[in-house]
Amino acid sequence: VTILDEMEVEHPAAKIMVEIAKTQEDEVGDGTTTAVALSGALLEEAGDLLDKGIHASIIALGYKEAAEKAQEILNEIAIDVSRDDEETLEHIVQTAMSGKGAEVRGEELSHTCIKAVNQIAEEKDGKLVADIDHIKVEKKTGKSSADSQLIDGIIIDKGRVHPGMPKQVEKAKIALLNTALEVRETETSAEVEITSPDQLKAFLDEEEGMLREIVDHLKDIGANVILCQKGIGDIAQHFLAKENTLAVRRVKKSDMRKLARATGGRVSSNYEDLSADDLGSADLVEERKIAGDEMLFVEGCESPKAVSVLVRGGTEHVVDEVERAVHDGLSVISVALEDGKFVPGGGAPEIEVAKGIRDYAGSVGGREALAINAFADAIEIVPRTLAENAGLDPVDILVELRAAHGEKGGKKKGLNVISGEIEDTAKAGIVEPLRVKTQAVSSAADAAEMILRIDDVIAASELEEETGAGPEM
Numbered sequence: 451v452t453i454l455d456e457m458e459v460e461h462p463a464a465k466i467m468v469e470i471a472k473t474q475e476d477e478v479g480d481g482t483t484t485a486v487a488l489s490g491a492l493l494e495e496a497g498d499l500l501d502k503g504i505h506a507s508i509i510a511l512g513y514k515e516a517a518e519k520a521q522e523i524l525n526e527i528a529i530d531v532s533r534d535d536e537e538t539l540e541h542i543v544q545t546a547m548s549g550k551g552a553e554v555r556g557e558e559l560s561h562t563c564i565k566a567v568n569q570i571a572e573e574k575d576g577k578l579v580a581d582i583d584h585i586k587v588e589k590k591t592g593k594s595s596a597d598s599q600l601i602d603g604i605i606i607d608k609g610r611v612h613p614g615m616p617k618q619v620e621k622a623k624i625a626l627l628n629t630a631l632e633v634r635e636t637e638t639s640a641e642v643e644i645t646s647p648d649q650l651k652a653f654l655d656e657e658e659g660m661l662r663e664i665v666d667h668l669k670d671i672g673a674n675v676i677l678c679q680k681g682i683g684d685i686a687q688h689f690l691a692k693e694n695t696l697a698v699r700r701v702k703k704s705d706m707r708k709l710a711r712a713t714g715g716r717v718s719s720n721y722e723d724l725s726a727d728d729l730g731s732a733d734l735v736e737e738r739k740i741a742g743d744e745m746l747f748v749e750g751c752e753s754p755k756a757v758s759v760l761v762r763g764g765t766e767h768v769v770d771e772v773e774r775a776v777h778d779g780l781s782v783i784s785v786a787l788e789d790g791k792f793v794p795g796g797g798a799p800e801i802e803v804a805k806g807i808r809d810y811a812g813s814v815g816g817r818e819a820l821a822i823n824a825f826a827d828a829i830e831i832v833p834r835t836l837a838e839n840a841g842l843d844p845v846d847i848l849v850e851l852r853a854a855h856g857e858k859g860g861k862k863k864g865l866n867v868i869s870g871e872i873e874d875t876a877k878a879g880i881v882e883p884l885r886v887k888t889q890a891v892s893s894a895a896d897a898a899e900m901i902l903r904i905d906d907v908i909a910a911s912e913l914e915e916e917t918g919a920g921p922e923m
Contacts, residue, residue, distance in 0.1 A: 479781020481886035491828035492898035512821020517895035528791040541879035563779035580784035609744025614691035624730040625673035632683030711756035791884035796864025796875040797833025840867035
């Protein structure tokens with residue numbers, strides 16, 4: 451998906467492939483290569499069937515039925531997982547991270563991902579919901595990827611607005627403001643006529659008094675940290691610094707939402723309505739210098755519903771790679787917890803699906819059965835590619851895998867690319883969330899059907915040109 455993201459693709463069918471990868475990434479966060487490879491294999495198989503004179507509509511229908519059957523089989527072989535089963539969750543993350551250049555630090559990063567998702571997961575109507583938008587991933591160069599850490603709170607990529615303010619506030623009471631701490635200009639265009647120096651002084655004193663009033667109100671309700679989405683004027687900065695209050699301005703809207711969830715505070719658009727109950731709390735709010743930049747750490751929040759992961763790495767390239775791995779790790783954990791299901795990896799589910807679909811094709815019969823069988827051949831692209839990438843003979847491996855799945859209790863048998871052996875991948879810790887597979891199958895089948903139908907339209911128009919007659923209605 452990283453490469454497809456960077457490519458500027460003009461070909462219409464290729465654009466659909468890019469869309470498949472993006473959908474897979476957004477929905478599941480892993481399995482993009484599986485989805486694209488499967489789409490390609492389905493189209494290749496369809497090409498052979500078209501050459502044999504089988505109509506595109508029959509192929510599309512066969513693919514649709516095969517994809518539905520594949521979903522059934524995948525759901526049957528799925529194994530349950532709960533949020534307390536840390537060992538399985540760890541295996542799921544490590545499987546997703548392998549091949550992302552971050553497996554060296556897999557163990558530390560997988561712990562971080564699991565803790566982060568468990569922290570923000572909530573139960574709604576008896577179902578677990580883990581929205582990873584509540585996890586902020588902040589990346590900075592310097593140190594090694596092993597120094598990446600989970601913060602029980604939020605990191606803001608900003609520093610204090612005034613050097614006279616404290617760098618560190620313990621037992622912080624945080625006011626979250628969505629309004630500017632400066633004298634606002636009037637909504638209507640108005641002029642104020644001043645005729646003497648006294649009037650000018652009175653005007654400026656009034657402005658100052660208004661800001662003083664705001665700062666006094668914030669102090670009265672107990673706020674000692676002000677996080678503001680808009681600007682903080684120079685006079686307001688001066689007053690806040692005198693009151694020993696830490697303030698940060700121009701905090702992103704998305705960060706404000708996360709801060710509200712993490713600290714338990716409420717974002718207010720009107721400081722007058724702000725009361726002590728609306729303030730968020732944190733054990734520590736501190737400005738720290740990370741890789742030459744000032745950053746504000748709001749941490750030690752009591753049961754935060756939003757957290758941050760600070761990703762570190764020696765160079766820009768390493769940090770980007772680790773960030774991608776962390777994103778994939780967080781995504782697979784969240785979908786595994788939401789669905790509560792996982793499947794063995796190493797090509798085991800694909801071989802099982804192919805076997806089930808071939809049996810199903812026998813019961814369907816006719817030309818459609820050829821398309822259903824073609825789907826079974828296409829889905830075996832996954833174990834075949836795994837074998838090729840591991841430097842093994844793909845034909846031998848496929849034969850071995852099919853034989854293993856033909857035996858009793860062979861449903862979990864897959865390829866361990868490290869040992870090159872066929873084994874129970876669920877026991878070996880090579881596991882993936884169920885949704886990685888179901889999403890890849892459904893989006894690949896949809897894309898193949900769509901492209902087949904486009905070709906059908908093209909074929910019909912070519913026929914029209916040859917015969918000089920329109921298609922029959």
